Amino acid sequence: MSKERLNLLTLQEAIDLLGVSRATIDRWRKEKQLPYIKIGKEIWVDPEQLHAWVHLHALGNGAERRSVRKAARKTVTVGYQSGAALLWSTLIIKQLGLFEQELEKTSPSADYEVRWTNASNGMELVEELIAGRVQIVSVGDYPIVAGRGLGQLLPRFRPLVLAFDGKTSGGGGISLVVPAGGRVRKPEELAEVAISTVGHSSASYRLGQYMGAFGFDSAPVVHRRMGDCLSGLMEGSAGAAVLWEPYLSWAQLLGAGSPIGSEGVGGDYLTGLMTDGNWADGNEDTVIAYLKAHLRAHAFIRRQPEQAAVLIHQASGFPVSVVSRVLPQIRWDASIYGRDLQTLSRVGGGQYGEPNGDGGAGGAPVFQKRYLQEAVEALRLPLLPDAPLPGEWSREHVY
Structure with missing residues (x-):
């Protein structure tokens, strides 16, 4: 019997109807008993049961409505460095309102307030992340690795690397x-x-x-x-x-x-996005929304460098001539290569773990690649493999 005769929605149709992500739907199924029907490997949703469930959870009595509205308001603070060129994608996100756009798509009924904190260096942002005053930060490779040591000392801090940002090769940058x-x-x-x-x-x-x-x-x-x-x-x-x-x-x-000449000294210079895994566990939709904005900012810089230079000038104060000279020298690529993990190992003086979703032992920062993969899939980009990309940085696929 066809699903039309049964009047059922596919899971994707339910996601589109509610305007949320797959991660949200899966969480609602587990935590809030979102009604569904499983036939074989396929998941279906009865539209009448879905309507009743939405009415129960969002349209209760007046006291419940006030509680829902209050709970829906969330503040997310992003830490960035306008004085570090390899992290300028954050300025594009901020100037174009990309994060707010993605939050609206993910949770149209929620009330988000996005705040921005500009720091002079990455370690300041790591400290703010530990204190809980920021939730997502853009930092260089040394602060990323330093987060590992701090995570080992602070059991309540679980540093998580979400994606890379700007990269330069062979000591450049x-x-x-x-x-x-x-x-x-x-x-x-x-x-x-x-x-x-x-x-x-x-x-x-x-x-x-x-x-x-x-x-x-x-x-x-x-x-x-x-x-x-x-x-x-x-x-x-x-x-x-x-x-x-x-x-x-x-x-x-x-x-x-x-x-001055430095042949033989200095490997790749990497930057990336970090968060506290404890916060990310309860805010998956927000993390994915930011990563979608991150990928869109990379694409904007690559495809419209002149407009990007003007926006960065407006946000940072650096002359357009300087910004225009720097942007083409940077590889805007969020994806994770084995080569990148080797660079972090050199900076950290030891082995740096491969991407996984389990969290690092002793607080070691890991790559939660699932978030990036969901963002890539939502933007209909070529899918990323579970393992780090092999070989040299690709010319064809950048994220």
Whole structure:
């Protein structure tokens, strides 16, 4: 007998009718006894029973309606870094309202308030994540790995990596820069020069690599904000600085400094999205909505770089000329490669786990790839495999 004669809805039809995600439907089936019929492997929904269930859960008496409205209002705070070019996709999300759009699609009856917190470095955002003041953060590879150690020390913090963001290869994106016209010509001459960078960051990690490889371990290191590092080069108060983009390109455009040779030092530079797995467990729809916005922002940057440069300029204050120079140098790709896990292993000084959905032992951050896969499927992009993508970064499929 056909489902039309039985007057039944497919599960997808029920999802479309309610305007929610598959994850929400599955949770409602388990927790709120959403009525359904299983015939073989197929799941069907009786529209009359569905209407009665919706009426029971959302259209009760006046006190219940007030309670539902109050419970539906949620605040989500996103932490970002406008001063880090590899994380500029967040600015596109914010400027275009992509997150709010996806939340509306996922839960049209809910009342969401999205807040944004701009930080000067990633470790500030990790601290905010631990404190529960932000729920999703965009950070570099060093803060991602540092989260693992903090998760091992703090049993209530379960760091979860959702997706990658901007990537650069072979030491690009962060470089050791010396003042233009200065006396330093090669790395070995930096031993007695004051070097500035942001402390406890992906830049300071690279500085440690440089110092060990070129033997200037005794050089004084000054921890400053990235903007102050650039100013120090321009004013002559710093003998060198480790700059990340866009400050690296800005220094070159201003004629304030140039990268010094670092062949053989520095692997890929990665950035990504983190959350607390404990929060994500109860907010799957919100996580998936943000990842959909994240993927849409990547596509926007790749397809409309000129418009993206203007939006980023408006949100960050960096000159359009600098932004336009930097954007094409970054690979905007949320997907997880084995190559990326190897980079995190180098940064963390040990083995970095493969993507899974079980949480890391001792609080180690893991990739909850299921969320990214659901976002990819919802946007009708080519499906991602369960395992990390092999080989080199693909030219054909970027997310």
